[in-house]
Amino acid sequence: MTLYAALIYGAELDRGDGSPREMSSEYAEFSKAAAAVIRGGEGLYPTSTATVVRVIGGKGGDVVTTDGPYAETKEVLNGFYLLECADLDEAIATAARIPGAWHGAVEVRPVIEFA
Amino acid sequence: MTLPDPAHAALVRLVRDEGRRVLATLVRHTGDLQLAEDAVQDAVLRALDTWPRTGVPPQPRAWMTLTARNRAVDLVRRESARTGKEAEAVRLLEPPADEPPEMLRDDQLRLVFTCCHPALALETQVALALHTLCGLSTAEVGRALLVPEATMSKRLIRAKQKIARAHIPYRVPDAAELPDRLHGVAATVYLLFTEGYGRADGATAADEALRLARLLHGLMPDEPAVLGLLALLLLQDSRRSTRFTAAGDAVPLAEQDRAQWHRPSITEGVVLVGEGLRRSPGRPDPYVVQAAIAACHALAPASCDTDWSAILSWYDVLLTVHDTPVVRLNRAVAVGECRGPQAAMAELDALATLGGYPLWHATRAELLVRLERVDEARTAFDEALALPLSEAQRRHVAGRRAAFVDEVAGERPVT
Numbered sequence: 001m002t003l004y005a006a007l008i009y010g011a012e013l014d015r016g017d018g019s020p021r022e023m024s025s026e027y028a029e030f031s032k033a034a035a036a037v038i039r040g041g042e043g044l045y046p047t048s049t050a051t052v053v054r055v056i057g058g059k060g061g062d063v064v065t066t067d068g069p070y071a072e073t074k075e076v077l078n079g080f081y082l083l084e085c086a087d088l089d090e091a092i093a094t095a096a097r098i099p100g101a102w103h104g105a106v107e108v109r110p111v112i113e114f115a
Numbered sequence: 116m117t118l119p120d121p122a123h124a125a126l127v128r129l130v131r132d133e134g135r136r137v138l139a140t141l142v143r144h145t146g147d148l149q150l151a152e153d154a155v156q157d158a159v160l161r162a163l164d165t166w167p168r169t170g171v172p173p174q175p176r177a178w179m180t181l182t183a184r185n186r187a188v189d190l191v192r193r194e195s196a197r198t199g200k201e202a203e204a205v206r207l208l209e210p211p212a213d214e215p216p217e218m219l220r221d222d223q224l225r226l227v228f229t230c231c232h233p234a235l236a237l238e239t240q241v242a243l244a245l246h247t248l249c250g251l252s253t254a255e256v257g258r259a260l261l262v263p264e265a266t267m268s269k270r271l272i273r274a275k276q277k278i279a280r281a282h283i284p285y286r287v288p289d290a291a292e293l294p295d296r297l298h299g300v301a302a303t304v305y306l307l308f309t310e311g312y313g314r315a316d317g318a319t320a321a322d323e324a325l326r327l328a329r330l331l332h333g334l335m336p337d338e339p340a341v342l343g344l345l346a347l348l349l350l351q352d353s354r355r356s357t358r359f360t361a362a363g364d365a366v367p368l369a370e371q372d373r374a375q376w377h378r379p380s381i382t383e384g385v386v387l388v389g390e391g392l393r394r395s396p397g398r399p400d401p402y403v404v405q406a407a408i409a410a411c412h413a414l415a416p417a418s419c420d421t422d423w424s425a426i427l428s429w430y431d432v433l434l435t436v437h438d439t440p441v442v443r444l445n446r447a448v449a450v451g452e453c454r455g456p457q458a459a460m461a462e463l464d465a466l467a468t469l470g471g472y473p474l475w476h477a478t479r480a481e482l483l484v485r486l487e488r489v490d491e492a493r494t495a496f497d498e499a500l501a502l503p504l505s506e507a508q509r510r511h512v513a514g515r516r517a518a519f520v521d522e523v524a525g526e527r528p529v530t
Contacts, residue, residue, distance in 0.1 A: 048273045049280045051234040067236035067277075087284040088234055110281045 003039065007077065012046055042082070042111040050109045051088065053095040055102045063096040070107040078104075082111075126166060129175060134159045135250040137179045139222035140214075142285060145187050148229075148247070149275045154187035155179075223248075224334045225285050231300040232283045239274045240303045241310070246271055248330065249323045259320040260310060294340070301344045301402060304328055308348050313505050315363035318355075325352060339395035343402025346387035350409035353380035364514075365507040369418040381413045401437035404429055423452035440469050448478060456485040473502035477512050484519055492519065 031038060047069035056062045078100060085091040088108070095106040134155050141151035158179045172178040230243040238260075245256045257267035277283065288296040304327045311320025328345040335341045357371040388410050391403035408429045415421040430446035443466055451459030460482050469475035476499035483492035496516035504512065 045280045049277045051281065065233045067234060067239065087282045088232075089284050089288075092234065108281075 005080070006041075040082075043114075044109045045112055047109070050107050051092065053092050053101050053106045053108060054104075055096050058102045059099075061102070063092065065092055069109075070105050072105070075104050083108075123167065126171065127163065129171070130159055130162045130166070130179075131250055133162075133176050133179050135248070136219055136223065137176060137183055138247065138250075139226045140180055140219060141183050141187060142226055142229075143222050144184060145191075146285070148278055150187055150190060151183075152247075152275075153190060154183040157186040158183035220334055221287070223330065224287050227300060227331065227334070228287055228296060229278060229283055229285045231296075231303045232278075233296075233299050234281065234283060235274055235277065237303065237306060239270055240299075241307045242267060242270055243274050244303055244307065244327060245320075245323055248327060251319075251323065255319070259317075259323065297335075297338060297340050300331065301340050304331070304344060305347070305402075308351070312351060312355075312358075313507065315359040315507065321352060321355070324348060337394060339391045339400035340402050342387050342391035342394065343400045343404070343406050346384040346391060346406035347402055347409055349380045349384035349387070350406055350413050353377040353384065353413055359507065363507065365511045367511070368412060373415075373417065376413065381410075384413065385410050398436060399432060401433060404433045404436065408433070421452070423449055427453050440466055441472070444469060444472075444475055444478060451482060451485075456482045460486065471502065473499045473504050473508070473512075476502070477515075480512075481515070489523055 027043075031041075050067075050069040052066045052068065052070050054064045054066075056064055081098065083091055083094050085094060091108050095101055095108050098106050100106055137158065138151055138155045141155055142148055145151050145154070161182055162175070162179055166172070166175075227244075227248060230247050231240045235243065242256050242260060242262075245251045245259060246253065251259065253268045253271060254264045256262075256271070257264040260267070262270070287293075304324050307327070308321055308324035311317030311322070311324065325345075325348050328341075328348050331341045332345045353376045354368075354371060355377070357373075357375045358366055360366060384406060388403060388406045391406065392399055395403060408426055411422055411426045411429065427446065427449040430442065430449055433442055434446065443462065447459045447462035447466070450462050460479075463475065463479055463482065466475065476495050480492050480495035480499060483489075483495055493516070496512060496519070499512050500509065500516070
């Protein structure tokens with residue numbers, strides 16, 4: 001067996017006020033139907049909640065954060081971690097230790113917690 | 116409703132001032148900026164409605180805190196009834212323990228660091244600081260920053276959503292991070308100040324920046340960056356009434372009426388510079404050094420009395436702690452005053468990376484005029500004018516160019 005990451009692209013979903021309380025029924029249906037092969041997965045908040053972390057000068061260098069999603073087209077998605085942190089500061093500090101942040105960038109985006 | 120009497124005006128001011136303080140506390144109680152804002156807004160309206168009839172309660176802040184808390188509990192209950200989330204409401208229902216007075220100070224400080232968090236865009240930090248820390252309405256923030264109200268409203272909503280969803284923390288950074296984060300906060304306040312300072316009609320933004328700098332100084336009286344920031348703002352602001360003509364044209368420093376400069380601001384600023392230098396002797400804080408430079412200008416009785424060699428020395432100090440092309444450009448102006456235009460030109464030529472910066476071209480143009488390199492001066496003026504400038508700057512540079520072209524035409528017969 002081989003593990004695959006299925007990365008979902010589409011139009012920005014911003015539900016305006018508050019947070020989405022429940023997963024859409026289509027996703028709930030898919031999650032149930034494909035339960036045998038799904039190992040995990042999450043929905044992400046809109047890109048307006050994103051923070052890009054870069055470390056200037058490589059490992060241990062200055063941590064630079066920018067508001068908004070990663071918008072460069074030169075680099076490609078090479079991988080991801082799921083981090084459980086107390087707050088965004090801890091998430092940024094952890095992201096800055098990912099080698100990818102020393103040479104490229106790491107986008108940190110909160111995961112939706114469905115009620 | 117609004118009665119035009121001073122007592123009522125004082126009451127409105129009291130309610131608004133207390134509202135700002137209560138907001139910081141409510142953010143801690145609820146952990147939610149939007150909810151806290153809604154609750155405090157309700158308490159403000161209730162106070163404005165009730166107090167004119169009943170009189171101001173003996174402890175107005177406590178009254179407003181309690182009213183806002185009750186409103187927050189109502190809002191959370193209503194929401195939890197809809198979603199089945201009871202825990203939040205229960206937590207809020209617990210009566211708060213007696214809080215020591217310094218708690219309020221800490222609440223405000225935490226809110227400063229939340230609003231000026233580096234994960235928010237700088238212009239968003241500025242807007243959020245005006246709205247949350249200075250208590251300006253969305254429309255007022257929009258006016259102060261020249262952004263349409265609808266755009267500003269969207270920007271503030273997004274910012275608050277990001278704070279909530281991404282869990283931007285509500286705490287004072289620890290000692291290791293504090294210097295960096297404090298410079299971020301200072302940069303936000305300074306940007307707000309320059310936003311207002313550069314325009315004839317920018318008084319609101321500049322006033323609020325000064326108020327924030329004073330708030331920071333009250334919260335962190337020993338931090339050199341805070342001392343330097345407040346000093347720099349006061350010294351620059353002392354010239355406010357002389358910086359623009361009635362028509363809104365910028366008046367250059369050398370031509371300002373120094374008798375009109377605000378002496379108390381200068382005195383206060385100079386004292387703060389001294390304190391800032393004493394508190395950062397080994398490695399002076401960049402804001403303190405910039406304030407020292409502003410003090411050199413402010414203390415010169417006339418433009419021709421300006422101690423340019425002292426200013427040049429301060430720029431040399433500034434370069435050791437804050438070496439940027441723009442600092443080098445300003446230093447080049449001081450070099451021009453001390454050692455002549457030829458020496459300044461050499462400094463400027465070494466800063467060709469500033470080719471996209473209009474003031475680099477404008478500074479070159481002035482030096483070329485002094486060196487009587489007429490054609491190059493004209494080109495440099497034109498290049499400055501082809502780049503983005505504020506309205507006041509544009510008029511100033513265009514005026515300088517016109518005066519210079521006239522002068523040249525007067526000296527040489529037109530062929």
